[in-house]
Amino acid sequence: MSAHDVRVRRDDARSFLETARLLVECDVQADWTxxxxxxxxxxxAxxxxxxxxxxxxxxxGEDHREAKRLLDRATSPDTxxxxxxxxxxxxxxxxxxxSARVTLAGTRRLITALERLVEKMDAVLQG
Incomplete structure (x- = not known):
């Protein structure tokens, strides 16, 4: 990945987070989904x-276990x-x-996981 590619994915991650934060405040399950x-x-991202x-x-690729292994390598020893x-x-x-199992609480947990990833991303990109 080039430095430009990294910036694009950084911006994507931040945009997805902001959109998720807005939609989770709605009262409709479709918005939580x-x-x-x-x-x-x-x-x-x-x-x-x-x-x-x-x-x-x-x-x-589609194997998300492999994506996790690569991320673990990039952030080692922090898993x-x-x-x-x-x-x-x-x-x-x-x-x-x-969306059968979508709940507000579950959606909030996903947003928290994303917030933590974005925090780590920002720390890595600033350091």
């Missing part, structure tokens, strides 16, 4: 930015970012393809 979906996408800045690459990414991608299918 969209907020959660944005949180998932934001987490992937933040992970890409971190990995791109530290390793010069990001995960490009918390990988835990937050896993929390997000574990809910990807539920929030993007089936």
């Amino acid at each position: 969209t907020a959660g979906s944005n949180a998932v996408l934001g987490g992937i 933040a992970s890409d930015a971190i990995c791109g800045a530290v390793l010069g690459e990001h995960h490009n 918390t970012p990988g835990v937050n990414l896993k929390r997000l991608v574990d809910e990807k299918t539920n929030y993007q393809y089936s």
Whole structure:
């Protein structure tokens, strides 16, 4: 990933976070679903930015376990970012393809995981 690519993914992560924060305040489950979906996408973008800045690459594929391993490598010895990414991608299918289990509390937990990833991303990119 180039420095430009890292900045684009950083901006994506921040935008997904801001949108998720707005939508979670709505009273409609469909908005919570969209907020959660944005949180998932934001987490992937933040992970890409971190990995791109530290390793010069990001995960490009459907195996989210591999994305977590790459993020763990980029943030070693801190495994918390990988835990937050896993929390997000574990809910990807539920929030993007089936909203049967979507709750306000669950959506808030996803947004918290994204906030932590964005904080780590900002620390990595500033340091």
